[in-house]
Amino acid sequence: xxxxxxxxxxxxxxxxxxTQLRENLGHAxxxxxxKRADIxxxxxxxxxxxxxxxxxxxxxxxxxxxxxxxLEASVQEAGGHVHWARDAEEAxxxxxxxxxxxxxxxxxxxxxxxxxxxxxxxxxxxxxIQALETDLAELIVQLAEDEPSHILVPAIHKNRKEIRxxxxxxxxxxxxxxxxxDLAEAARLYLRKKFLSAKVGISGxxxxxxxxxxxxxxxxxxxxxxxxxxxxTLITVMGIEKLIxxxxxxxxFMQLLPRSSTAxxxxxxxxxxxxxxxGDGPQEFHLVLLDNGRTNVLADEVGRQTLNCIRCSxxxxxxxxxxxxxxxxxxxxxxxxxxxxxxxxxKGIEDDGAASLPYASSLCxxxxxxxxxxxxxxKVLVHLRGKIVDExxxxxxxxxxxxxxHVGLKLMAQAFKNSKRYxxxxxxxxxxxxxxxxxxxxxxxxxxxxxxxxxxxxKPIPKETFREWWRNRNx
Amino acid sequence: MSKAKDEILHRIQSALKEVPADEKREDxxxxxxxxxxxxxxxxxxxxxxxxxxxEYQATVKRIKKEELKDEISKACDRHKAIKMVIPxxxxxxxxxxxxxxxxxxxxxxxxxxxxxxxxGVISTCALAVAQTGTIILDAGAGQGRRVLxxxxxxxxxxxxxxxxxxxxxxGFAGVSDQVKKEGRPITFISGPSATSDIELNRVEGVHGPxxxxxxxxxx
Ligand code: SF4
Numbered sequence: 001x002x003x004x005x006x007x008x009x010x011x012x013x014x015x016x017x018x019t020q021l022r023e024n025l026g027h028a029x030x031x032x033x034x035k036r037a038d039i040x041x042x043x044x045x046x047x048x049x050x051x052x053x054x055x056x057x058x059x060x061x062x063x064x065x066x067x068x069x070x071l072e073a074s075v076q077e078a079g080g081h082v083h084w085a086r087d088a089e090e091a092x093x094x095x096x097x098x099x100x101x102x103x104x105x106x107x108x109x110x111x112x113x114x115x116x117x118x119x120x121x122x123x124x125x126x127x128x129i130q131a132l133e134t135d136l137a138e139l140i141v142q143l144a145e146d147e148p149s150h151i152l153v154p155a156i157h158k159n160r161k162e163i164r165x166x167x168x169x170x171x172x173x174x175x176x177x178x179x180x181x182d183l184a185e186a187a188r189l190y191l192r193k194k195f196l197s198a199k200v201g202i203s204g205x206x207x208x209x210x211x212x213x214x215x216x217x218x219x220x221x222x223x224x225x226x227x228x229x230x231x232x233t234l235i236t237v238m239g240i241e242k243l244i245x246x247x248x249x250x251x252x253f254m255q256l257l258p259r260s261s262t263a264x265x266x267x268x269x270x271x272x273x274x275x276x277x278x279g280d281g282p283q284e285f286h287l288v289l290l291d292n293g294r295t296n297v298l299a300d301e302v303g304r305q306t307l308n309c310i311r312c313s314x315x316x317x318x319x320x321x322x323x324x325x326x327x328x329x330x331x332x333x334x335x336x337x338x339x340x341x342x343x344x345x346x347k348g349i350e351d352d353g354a355a356s357l358p359y360a361s362s363l364c365x366x367x368x369x370x371x372x373x374x375x376x377x378x379k380v381l382v383h384l385r386g387k388i389v390d391e392x393x394x395x396x397x398x399x400x401x402x403x404x405x406h407v408g409l410k411l412m413a414q415a416f417k418n419s420k421r422y423x424x425x426x427x428x429x430x431x432x433x434x435x436x437x438x439x440x441x442x443x444x445x446x447x448x449x450x451x452x453x454x455x456x457x458x459k460p461i462p463k464e465t466f467r468e469w470w471r472n473r474n475x
Numbered sequence: 476m477s478k479a480k481d482e483i484l485h486r487i488q489s490a491l492k493e494v495p496a497d498e499k500r501e502d503x504x505x506x507x508x509x510x511x512x513x514x515x516x517x518x519x520x521x522x523x524x525x526x527x528x529x530e531y532q533a534t535v536k537r538i539k540k541e542e543l544k545d546e547i548s549k550a551c552d553r554h555k556a557i558k559m560v561i562p563x564x565x566x567x568x569x570x571x572x573x574x575x576x577x578x579x580x581x582x583x584x585x586x587x588x589x590x591x592x593x594x595g596v597i598s599t600c601a602l603a604v605a606q607t608g609t610i611i612l613d614a615g616a617g618q619g620r621r622v623l624x625x626x627x628x629x630x631x632x633x634x635x636x637x638x639x640x641x642x643x644x645x646g647f648a649g650v651s652d653q654v655k656k657e658g659r660p661i662t663f664i665s666g667p668s669a670t671s672d673i674e675l676n677r678v679e680g681v682h683g684p685x686x687x688x689x690x691x692x693x694x
Binding site (some may be wrong): 044045048049051052054056058059062063064065066067068069078079083084085090134136154184187188191192195196200212213214220221223225226228229240241245248250251252254255264265266267269270271272273274275277279280289291295296298299301380441 | 477479480482483484486487488489490491493494498500504505506507508509510511527531550581582584587588591604606607609610614620621623625643644646647648651654655658659661662663664665666667668669681682683684
């Protein structure tokens with residue numbers, strides 16, 4: 001099999017050994033967790049909102065074909081163009097073609113996991129088109145020609161001196177100091193020029209509304225507004241599962257998302273546009289609807305609910321496994337509990353890396369409790385584990401029976417039979433991890449976590465991370 | 476029909492084999508038991524908006540109608556803002572004499588480069604949501620094109636007390652006609668441009684107006 005991704009266990013160990021990154025991550029996830037709890041706690045109707053969000057998504061999924069056709073008609077009626085892409089390659093071809101029509105070699109982009117999923121930037125680069133990421137942290141990562149080290153804090157591994165040096169070199173600003181204000185200002189000015197001259201903008205979509213054709217982008221910095229307002233042409237890539245039935249349904253999702261995601265009552269900016277508005281914003285709008293494995297997820301009656309996900313990342317922040325292992329171990333643009341169920345369904349369980357993900361969980365259930373659209377992640381995990389074992393048995397050998405994953409499943413199944421035992425297994429897994437983490441060096445973990453033993457070297461982390469610097473600079 | 480569209484729809488239909496052919500969308504019941512309409516009014520409602528919008532790094536001030544001109548003048552002074560963008564439909568008799576208003580109208584819209592050079596923008600809004608401290612723009616009179624409240628670094632927004640609603644559902648309902656009938660773009664603004672750091676404390680942003688003042692005008 002070609003292009004197998006490394007398994008979760010192979011990479012996780014390196015992170016377990018990386019004290020600095022683990023501390024940053026631990027600190028981050030705990031803070032977010034507490035804030036989310038507070039901001040959700042002030043909503044007396046939270047459970048009703050979750051329930052409505054779940055049912056609305058369920059409705060969409062069971063009638064996805066008719067909703068997609070309705071969305072297409074609404075967008076076209078509002079002056080937009082709609083394209084359909086079966087897979088990443090097809091989506092990239094469509095987008096590259098559209099950009100080339102405008103005869104430009106640079107586009108501005110607002111961060112979107114869907115475009116990361118299809119590796120759009122690489123595809124554009126092959127055609128000589130530079131896609132400029134405009135989120136501050138993403139810009140730093142991109143200028144450094146680096147990989148994001150974390151989904152929430154992509155530039156966690158860069159300190160302010162490194163950023164100054166990077167900006168001095170890449171933004172051609174020799175006098176720049178490492179004062180945070182100056183660095184922020186340098187980025188603002190650099191990107192401002194790009195925004196003003198950009199002919200084409202590319203975005204993802206948080207939601208698409210079937211009955212009005214409205215697309216929503218939810219953000220903080222304002223680069224999303226820039227990308228969706230200034231260029232003459234706007235191209236939006238949207239997974240087919242991002243649909244909601246009606247404009248009114250925003251009243252549910254726009255309460256669930258900001259509180260679950262950034263733990264705010266409302267994030268700074270939300271943009272809602274409907275096709276093309278004469279004299280206001282882009283005069284050419286293209287919506288690319290992407291399948292890329294989503295219909296496989298839809299076909300699995302248990303797995304289907306995975307498509308409810310509104311990418312809030314609340315499940316990441318409460319996950320004890322994610323907290324200790326970091327985002328890279330998932331080898332996917334979708335890390336954490338949602339990644340553990342989404343990636344294997346999108347990629348297929350024939351991929352060893354993807355098939356290892358459903359084991360990256362202690363089934364503690366915290367993710368389900370916080371999920372604003374009530375995806376029963378533990379249930380889907382167990383379901384996928386079963387499928388993986390079946391698949392192995394089918395292809396395989398007797399050896400499959402002795403496979404640690406198989407054994408892991410058996411242990412889990414035993415634990416489930418008896419709730420006391422399950423709780424003990426939980427405790428063991430949790431405290432076990434703590435003990436081993438304190439050692440710094442880990443050679444083995446207890447029980448079904450014992451697969452986490454591969455060693456890898458990681459770049460050393462600077463004393464002050466970008467995010468610490470950003471936080472401290474105002475003090 | 477394009478081949479891709481055809482195939483995706485086909486994949487969906489075969490993925491949903493177990494869904495009965497005669498099932499309608501509404502057969503998947505959605506209970507809207509959550510709070511749709513608030514119960515605050517008058518003073519309490521205004522106070523909540525002022526409190527919540529002030530929690531983001533916006534400066535919020537309650538004023539009387541007759542103080543408007545004077546307060547606009549003071550706010551602009553504070554930011555040393557003289558060249559202010561004035562969207563089409565904004566009441567010019569509110570404008571202080573010392574300002575150099577830059578009018579944007581559909582006949583002669585300001586260019587992006589021009590907007591980038593100006594000190595700020597003064598706009599009205601469509602609605603405001605107290606619960607979340609949000610201002611809603613619908614590109615209507617006194618608000619203008621989206622870009623007007625985006626490129627200048629300072630946004631002074633005027634909210635009438637009677638434009639404040641309590642809940643997010645009331646906010647979406649309030650601009651629903653503008654979307655359904657006219658396809659107008661809608662922008663929600665909750666505080667100035669910000670970036671959420673690892674602690675998720677808002678710190679000043681990189682793009683969009685970094686300064687936001689709100690004048691809440693009573694009767
Ligand atoms: S699965 Fe995770 S990221 Fe998706 S909506 Fe639920 S909590 Fe949010």
